[in-house]
Amino acid sequence: MSELSDSRSKQGSFAGSVGVIESYPAYDVQAVRFRYQSKGSDAIRWILDDVSFSVQAGEVLGVVGPNGSGKTSLLKVLARLLRPVQGRIDLFGQELAAMAQQEVACAVGVVPQDTQQLFPFTVAETVLMGRFPHRPRGRWTGGIGWESREDVAIAEEAMMTVDIVHLAHRAVTDLSGGERQRAMIARALAQRTRVLLLDEPTAFLDLQHQVEICSVLVRLKEENRLTVVLVSHDLNLVSQYCDRILLLDHGQVVRLGRPEEVIEPEVLESVYRCRVLVDRHPGTGLPRVTLPGRSLSGGM
């Protein structure tokens, strides 16, 4: 603890000396428990039950598990949208709970699962909002605050990255689900954070854009040591693109490890309660999950 506060005082601000921060993992999650507040009843179950793990800087971690296993809640706890009831989370050695909202926003970008929008902002305006946490706010003159040329360039690069430059002038309310999802990813990229949390980022994407988004994440990880935590239902996608996989069930960590350590038929069958086939991807040699098909599932 003393060591921690010492290093924090040396760092000054969060974005300060990289050397000190690099010695810490991106996330250190210690015995986190979470449940939704409900009046009177103590009997409701934990959504996250004694979850501990750490994510290294520059790692892509996939979080998988059945419906209701606590994946999205875990992501929200990491994004500090939810506060753990017990336990502690450190972000690059700093206690997450003690950070200011803006500090968190400069360090962690979030792509939400629900991308539905109500107001007809253009795609470009939406992506530019990713620059909001970085732009200094005058106390009384913050009303206008035009974006700088640099902000625009960063937003354009983010839009180029997810292939939505041609949609720039369209209203987000008029986009298809996949296009809107890409706009949200671009907004998080424009935030230029060291950590990216994504909740089902490929759920509405066609194959081309699934591959593109995942390639972008891996590229950013390699070039910029971006840390990625990705929640997905797509076991194959997670297996191909993630360094490690966290398998959740009933709010508890069932397995955490490299794809070949987690994507095992016995493990998956006990967690998902159905038969699956696991073989090797012909290109990468990583585990590949297939549904059993009609003839096999009949025998179950």
Added chain:
Amino acid sequence: MRSIRKRSVPVKVPVVHEDPLKQTPATVPSGSCAEVLPDESRRVDPARGIVAQGAILTNSRWMTTLGILALTAIAVSFVCLHFGAQPIAYGEILRVFVDAVNRKEIDGGTSDVATTILLHVRLPRMLLGFLVGCSLATVGVALQALLRNPLADSYVLGVSSGAALGAAVGVLLGAGTTFLAETALPAYGFAGGLLALVVVYRMAASYEQLPIHSLLLTGVILNAIFSALIMFITSILEPNRSYGMMAWLMGTLTAPTYGGLAGLAVYLSIGLFLLFSQMRVLNILALGEDSARTLGIDTEKAKRFIFVLTALVTGAVVSVSGMIGFIGMVVPHAVRLVTGADHRLLLPASALVGGTFLMGADTIARTLISPAEIPVGIITALAGGPFFVYLLLWRKDRLA
């Protein structure tokens, strides 16, 4: 404005597509499925960038739009000064203004009828109308962004009737014999409006996004309760005062003294100035609670601050002009169609349009059956009510 922007957009912007399959050999070392794109491919040609596409709000579009709206407001104000029980020629209006400026005083004891009508009846009333319209539209924009609901409006939500109840209590306690801002009435209105907003806020806070019907029902219930209490107060006042209160409740603009107008202006400018300092924050809040927090806003604090400001402005406006409805809903809606959703333009543009709209509506109210007058609240309700029904029935898709 929007159509102009669309036309300037290039037909199709060629985007360099990396073909991952082509560049990924059948056998790659595990874990390296990514292509490292060359830097040039990620730079957008400025001629086709988001600024050139007109996809974001720029300083020049901001200035142009607001300039046009301000000029329109001035033009409409002349038309409003012209009409009345006794039309006054435009040349005459200019002459009166030039005279007034030359004399450096407006209260000079002139016997000129046109001067008296213009400077002491029509002009102050028109300015009051502009201020009230401005404030209602601004509050409407803020409430819509905060509650993420395009139907939110201080009238629909019951905030106006809360403020009216506050002001009525003020009258009952003898805070003032007139309904003008020189008295402490705006403070009573503020308290009443705040009471209503606390209820709305608690409702909104208990849902992730308050369903539209719950929000409307909250407004209906609040309106019913507050109306009952106002009726009660009206019934125990002396007949002549209760008549005055009824007329005020319907939403009436009466020519104020310049002192009263200045008092109101000071009151409103505090609230409006602070609201205008929150335009970027409103943009982010409009994205929703979670997104706003991941973009670094302390949403609870920001929302509370803006809610209090809207109550302040509504309270001041209602205590002066009664319940003028629907401006806060209709105007932002119409303006958004033209300016887009960015609150940095939407908020000031709505303020100008709202002010202009109420100036015009009030001119109709006082000329339609002149020399008698209709409460302007009736005009705005007749214009806004059907629009509200249209939104509910045919634009369900936009109401979430």
